[in-house]
Amino acid sequence: MKNIAILGSTGSIGTQTLDIVRENKELKITSLAVDSNITLLETQIREFMPNLVCVYQEEKAKQLKDNIKDLTVKVVTGMEGLIACAIEQDTDTVVTAMVGMIGIRPTIEAIKAGKNIALANKETLVTAGHIIMPLIKEKKVSLLPVDSEHSAIFQSLNGEDKKKAFKILLTASGGPFRGKKQSELNNIAPKDALKHPNWSMGRKITIDSATMVNKGLEVLEAAWLFDMDLDKIQVVVHPQSIIHSMVEYVDGSIIAQMGVPDMKLPIQYALFYPSRLPLSQGERVDFAKLKQLTFEEPDMDTFFGLRLAYEAGGFGGSMPTVYNAANEWAVAAFLEGRIKFLEIPALIREAMKQHQLIDNPSLNEILNTEQQTYDFVRGYTESGALKL
């Protein structure tokens, strides 16, 4: 029996994780945490009967308590509640599937409490990799990536001497605007950017795919996860999303992991590693039907949010936090119709320009940098200074 906590259980990764738990009797849910969707959470509680749930928003937490008076499950709230879910005593593995930097503190506390991490919250490593990775080693817990690309890299390193890895080839679908130039992207509406060609995902990550900032975050995440220099992480645009990523070795040999674009595959892999379970109802790749796999270089002039990730990673320290926080704010503003599509990377660029770098920032310094970045991009946008 493996006991699982899911932080972010009503999102795309959360619900797909629960699909897998439903089909596997050896998995049990110990705790669930959500931001505010108490309707779906209540259904999940009644099906999976966790010991503990957290609703981040206090008002919603109170409502939920009223709604489930007939049950014994404990309801907690806020960051304190989220951390309580992350360190719930019976839990073996915490699936960190929340969106954004809110994941950092619960992830750190879970590791400190000796929990294994199935990592879907890439912001944690992007901003606090220098804190997380040594802690993982110290506490001897495992950190398994849930992102399909990082799962593919992990699988392509299986049984290999990591020191012989020469390069990571991180594949990218290129998103819905692949092949377009900046002039064609000026008047993109949120509904256009929310149409991802291959993957069904949450709204934030779908916009990040359209700007390729998601790929930038993945580059920064991969650097921490696989202890690889940024110049050894190359993005390869591969629109079919069949090759999920590759590792090239010193001898020129490349190991790749492929599959249909279905997040259940990497989620299940992270939960059952090192075993592989038959994927129920999972489609299989049929190469004769596929006919071809294609490849391109990423267009980092149009999608300059990707180039900015390499720059942020090159600075290191607090700069990736600025990159990520500016993007979080900008995506929310874009979805609300307050800024234009290309203003997302432009805001990241401006935020990075004005930031005073902190080397090796503490958790508090990371969280302060996040807040300062939010304040800066809000002010900058409202001042009308933002120009493309």
Added chain:
Amino acid sequence: MKNIAILGSTGSIGTQTLDIVRENKELKITSLAVDSNITLLETQIREFMPNLVCVYQEEKAKQLKDNIKDLTVKVVTGMEGLIACAIEQDTDTVVTAMVGMIGIRPTIEAIKAGKNIALANKETLVTAGHIIMPLIKEKKVSLLPVDSEHSAIFQSLNGEDKKKAFKILLTASGGPFRGKKQSELNNIAPKDALKHPNWSMGRKITIDSATMVNKGLEVLEAAWLFDMDLDKIQVVVHPQSIIHSMVEYVDGSIIAQMGVPDMKLPIQYALFYPSRLPLSQGERVDFAKLKQLTFEEPDMDTFFGLRLAYEAGGFGGSMPTVYNAANEWAVAAFLEGRIKFLEIPALIREAMKQHQLIDNPSLNEILNTEQQTYDFVRGYTESGALKL
């Protein structure tokens, strides 16, 4: 220091193995064996100074002895000499790079003498897999494939639970006549069939690629090497020869090994496994330049030699020996202009039809079946009974 014997040192695999030995000071040549090319062998002897060499043809062996009187290297001949090279006492690994069933006895004797095998002579496993594989286990030696496809499968199984392998996807370039129909293949001349689009190889294997009998032999070899049922080994035509083969797991995940088509990569891998060495002067795959990888189903109606391999493997016992021996004779006859291109698989089919199956044949029964098959196909061809 690793001591290497090469059986078939003047062929394509043999000379490329020596290129690798030349560049790696930790490899030493202990013995070399050739059929008849004593000019090249003498150059090799003077460079690599082996303890022992075999020239299979007795007359040529005598000539060589005269030519290298100034050296202390011992010269032996015939099957006895070939076996002496295979079991030379200082040798750690025997590279079996001879063409055809002549490789069976030296390979068996090398294993019995506790040598590791770098297997490039696929006929050994195709015809005597039921003898070789248990012997490998018993003697606790390693058997590492040199064929690029089998090396790719081996690499794709690295660090994985073999029981979770669901299917082997064996890639095939399709050879120079991919896409052609039978009617277009009637008047193929040897020089046309000797033009392989991707790989630079010996004459026999190049013809086998054109008929796809080579892929048939590889299917049979893979079944033994990886203990996989034939119906779980699927040939995927992939004309660019970048993906060297793949393994699909029960969860739908596919691990693939890729590289430029260069035999030095799998040879070096077999010699240094589990380590990977930088490949000197080796080209690297550039996906943006490649642009695409394409896939097709094999046309087993036109290239029915491939289908016959599955049939031979389905019968098992002595039938794969008939498949292989009929093909060996037919390819030689085709290269000499005595039969037509499509008569190669037709002769295999006729030889298989008339054969009285022997289950679990002994080494002698295998060698007798080989001789009987040669006699049958020669007689059948000379009688004029061969019709397409």
